[in-house]
Amino acid sequence: MRSHSFLRLLAKEFRELLASRAFWLLLLFVGFLVGHSFTTAVALYAEMSGSGGPAALPQGLTPLDGVLVPTWGAYDLAATLLFPFVAIRMVSSEKESGALKLLLQLPGTLGSKLAAKGLVLLFAWLVAWLPGLVAIVLWRSYGGHIYAPETLNLLLGHLLRGLLSGGLGVAAAAIADGAASAAIITLAFTVGTWALDFVAAGRGGFVQQLASYTPTAALRSFEQGLLRFSVVVVIAIVSCAGFFLAAIWLNIGRTIKFRLLVTLALLIVTAVAVVSGANLRASRDLSENRRNSFSTVDEVALRGIKQPLKITIFLSPEDPRLTDFEQNVLKKLRRSLDKLDIEYAATTRTGLFDSEEHYGEIWYELGGQKVVERSTIEEVVLDQIYTLSGVAVPDRSADEGFPGYPIAAQPKHAAAIFYFFWPLFVIATWWLLRRL
Amino acid sequence: MLSVEQLTKTFGSRRVLADVSFTIGAGEVLGLIGPNGAGKTTVLECLAGLLPTNSGAFTYNGSPLSSRRRKEALFYVPDGILPWAPQTVKWVLTFFERLYSQAPEKLAALVGPLRLEEIGRSRVATLSKGERKRVLLALGLLTSQPLLLLDEPFDGLDLRQTRDVMTLLRSERAAGRTLFVSIHQLNDAAKVCDRLVLLNAGQRVAEGTLAELQAQANLKDGGLEEIFLALT
Numbered sequence: 001m002r003s004h005s006f007l008r009l010l011a012k013e014f015r016e017l018l019a020s021r022a023f024w025l026l027l028l029f030v031g032f033l034v035g036h037s038f039t040t041a042v043a044l045y046a047e048m049s050g051s052g053g054p055a056a057l058p059q060g061l062t063p064l065d066g067v068l069v070p071t072w073g074a075y076d077l078a079a080t081l082l083f084p085f086v087a088i089r090m091v092s093s094e095k096e097s098g099a100l101k102l103l104l105q106l107p108g109t110l111g112s113k114l115a116a117k118g119l120v121l122l123f124a125w126l127v128a129w130l131p132g133l134v135a136i137v138l139w140r141s142y143g144g145h146i147y148a149p150e151t152l153n154l155l156l157g158h159l160l161r162g163l164l165s166g167g168l169g170v171a172a173a174a175i176a177d178g179a180a181s182a183a184i185i186t187l188a189f190t191v192g193t194w195a196l197d198f199v200a201a202g203r204g205g206f207v208q209q210l211a212s213y214t215p216t217a218a219l220r221s222f223e224q225g226l227l228r229f230s231v232v233v234v235i236a237i238v239s240c241a242g243f244f245l246a247a248i249w250l251n252i253g254r255t256i257k258f259r260l261l262v263t264l265a266l267l268i269v270t271a272v273a274v275v276s277g278a279n280l281r282a283s284r285d286l287s288e289n290r291r292n293s294f295s296t297v298d299e300v301a302l303r304g305i306k307q308p309l310k311i312t313i314f315l316s317p318e319d320p321r322l323t324d325f326e327q328n329v330l331k332k333l334r335r336s337l338d339k340l341d342i343e344y345a346a347t348t349r350t351g352l353f354d355s356e357e358h359y360g361e362i363w364y365e366l367g368g369q370k371v372v373e374r375s376t377i378e379e380v381v382l383d384q385i386y387t388l389s390g391v392a393v394p395d396r397s398a399d400e401g402f403p404g405y406p407i408a409a410q411p412k413h414a415a416a417i418f419y420f421f422w423p424l425f426v427i428a429t430w431w432l433l434r435r436l
Numbered sequence: 437m438l439s440v441e442q443l444t445k446t447f448g449s450r451r452v453l454a455d456v457s458f459t460i461g462a463g464e465v466l467g468l469i470g471p472n473g474a475g476k477t478t479v480l481e482c483l484a485g486l487l488p489t490n491s492g493a494f495t496y497n498g499s500p501l502s503s504r505r506r507k508e509a510l511f512y513v514p515d516g517i518l519p520w521a522p523q524t525v526k527w528v529l530t531f532f533e534r535l536y537s538q539a540p541e542k543l544a545a546l547v548g549p550l551r552l553e554e555i556g557r558s559r560v561a562t563l564s565k566g567e568r569k570r571v572l573l574a575l576g577l578l579t580s581q582p583l584l585l586l587d588e589p590f591d592g593l594d595l596r597q598t599r600d601v602m603t604l605l606r607s608e609r610a611a612g613r614t615l616f617v618s619i620h621q622l623n624d625a626a627k628v629c630d631r632l633v634l635l636n637a638g639q640r641v642a643e644g645t646l647a648e649l650q651a652q653a654n655l656k657d658g659g660l661e662e663i664f665l666a667l668t
Contacts, residue, residue: 098517
């Protein structure tokens with residue numbers, strides 16, 4: 001009986017999705033966005049691969065950076081500016097029309113009704129992926145290279161990004177009086193996370209840790225071929241919390257005071273779960289060029305260091321040396337060393353007028369010894385750490401490095417597919433289904 | 437079947453229901469009558485669990501009415517809503533028919549009296565007030581709970597439609613279902629209800645059959661309008 005009711009509710013949500021203009025507009029615009037990103041990326045990749053570009057550029061060229069990330073970047077835009085409206089519409093239309101009063105009385109719990117909405121939203125997001133998947137097929141048809149683990153990791157990132165947007169949209173629609181207010185809440189959240197990203201850049205500590213879970217930052221790690229389990233868990237928890245929040249606020253038979261108290265309890269539980277999830281250190285470097293890892297011999301050598309390493313950095317957040325150091329060294333060290341403590345000691349934001357006598361220095365402390373270094377080059381830093389720990393510097397000569405996959409392909413048929421056939425397909429499908 | 441005791445509801449500092457008590461007997465049509473703003477819809481929504489109450493108790497067949505039992509015991513059809521506006525009438529009705537596992541004859545029996553055939557292919561969003569009311573009544577009658585709450589079931593209907601709906605409600609009662617209907621048109625209430633609860637300014641003024649109300653108001657042959665004016 002329960003599964004029978006759930007299937008009926010699922011069918012209702014599916015029909016409501018098909019009747020939603022927001023969904024069809026998402027499909028229509030995402031085709032244009034993906035098409036533009038894909039054709040631009042492929043043309044640029046061809047230029048860099050040798051058709052007119054500097055001779056050194058083709059070395060190390062990876063389709064993940066050159067084609068997949070820019071093409072699928074369209075979905076970051078869609079998840080930020082289009083998909084939340086599909087989610088908002090699924091809740092606010094029933095609130096505004098009064099259908100919610102009937103829905104709440106129908107068989108099944110409020111949780112099962114929201115689960116039906118969640119599943120249909122997931123379906124909507126996956127359907128919106130069709131242009132992106134077509135782009136991957138086109139790329140392969142041009143002879144382009146695809147490395148499955150890093151590609152699937154990128155898709156996982158976009159799946160989580162969509163779930164987060166869906167959870168946020170549903171929660172905003174449940175709390176707000178109407179769709180317009182819900183849209184403002186959603187956009188305010190997005191702008192807030194952008195501000196957090198900006199403020200936290202290179203700052204370290206709790207703020208930077210928090211900022212690493214904003215939608216943009218979380219997606220960035222997937223775009224770099226890194227699967228961080230903490231990001232997966234945190235985004236999944238926050239997305240689910242959005243649906244739980246919606247369940248609290250759609251329960252209109254409860255007083256506002258009760259709903260506020262339960263919301264507070266939910267926030268506390270979510271915060272505890274997020275903090276626990278954020279402490280998961282496990283990660284996998286799924287990039288083909290191992291950009292998130294040191295060479296294999298260095299990783300083996302680093303695993304031999306058992307003492308805690310403390311790094312004190314006298315570089316301000318906006319100093320490009322700190323950005324290099326973060327990307328090329330610290331990110332990899334965090335994955336390689338279990339006991340690593342990093343302190344950001346600069347007191348100014350830009351470093352331009354810093355009178356601190358140690359500015360520019362990086363201190364390494366291990367086993368009671370300390371060395372000061374200014375270089376942010378990977379090999380120099382690693383050698384300092386090996387010297388401090390007494391571990392022999394490994395022989396890196398056998399490391400072959402990443403060959404790169406240059407290809408000077410032109411985006412044939414892409415414009416016709418994304419700018420003509422896809423919109424035609426979307427409009428024709430909408431026209432046929434609205435007659436049902 | 438169901439008793440409401442000391443029901444009180446405030447919106448901010450405005451008290452819209454004050455210690456309202458009454459009972460609904462099994463198999464009867466109980467009318468909740470009163471002028472606009474008397475608190476009729478608020479009573480129904482509190483009873484349906486769609487509005488929180490400040491105080492009061494609901495007892496169903498001798499036990500407190502929990503959220504779970506409420507869903508099994510009663511279904512409330514609100515007034516003036518536009519459910520699933522982009523869908524066709526036929527689809528919305530079939531959705532309820534299948535959700536409540538009703539036999540196809542049940543919906544077929546409603547199509548004639550509620551004149552649903554002519555609007556079956558129309559989108560809910562395009563319906564007139566009367567058409568929308570007929571669809572909402574059909575949805576309520578397709579549910580299977582023993583107690584059906586209807587908010588203004590005759591509002592927006594013409595004379596002939598009102599008569600047909602009354603017949604339909606009487607046959608529903610004859611089939612063993614209990615009906616609790618809020619009506620502000622007193623003539624209609626007198627025709628369809630077995631007993632009546634009079635509500636005015638959030639307070640229960642009287643409760644009983646027409647004869648009992650006439651006795652309370654000392655109006656031997658008075659109609660509901662005279663009784664209401666005499667008691668308020």
